[in-house]
Amino acid sequence: MVNHLTHVKILIMDTKMITNQSDWQNRESFRQHKKQQGWQILFPVGLGIGIILILAVLIVLAAGGGDGALKTSGWADASLIWLILPILVFAIVITVILLALIFLLAQVMKIIPSYTTLLQNYGLIISKKAKLGSDKLVAPFIAIKCVNARVVAFFAGLFGRSTQ
16 A cells, blocks of 8 residues: 655645725625715605605695685694694604715714724634644644654555555
């Protein structure tokens, strides 16, 4: 039985660290985010504002009476306005808060990719150093096993025995 030893040299890959903002803006995931931003953020907010405005107009038309609608007195109109006004103010406050949160989130989204890329690069460096350290730690044990296998193969070949 011929013993074939294979020597393998492991090279650590060099990765390019992304440092400027234009590199991550050219990525496919960033372009996909920009496309989906309108449908997932702007459209629902606009739709909500539109529904609130349409409901407000319908309520005012119903209260004030249209062409064939029931006519109400001035006091009833005034009381209805005082009932609707807090709801509209609350809706406007909620809308302003949502718009502010969307604006702040957009600002944070501009900052996050550069830091996550930096963290990812540090993670790659740490994993490569850990792999290199573990390879150095295991190397003496592998060398001992190789020497042992050579000695066993030598004596097996010398005495004509099979190692399997």
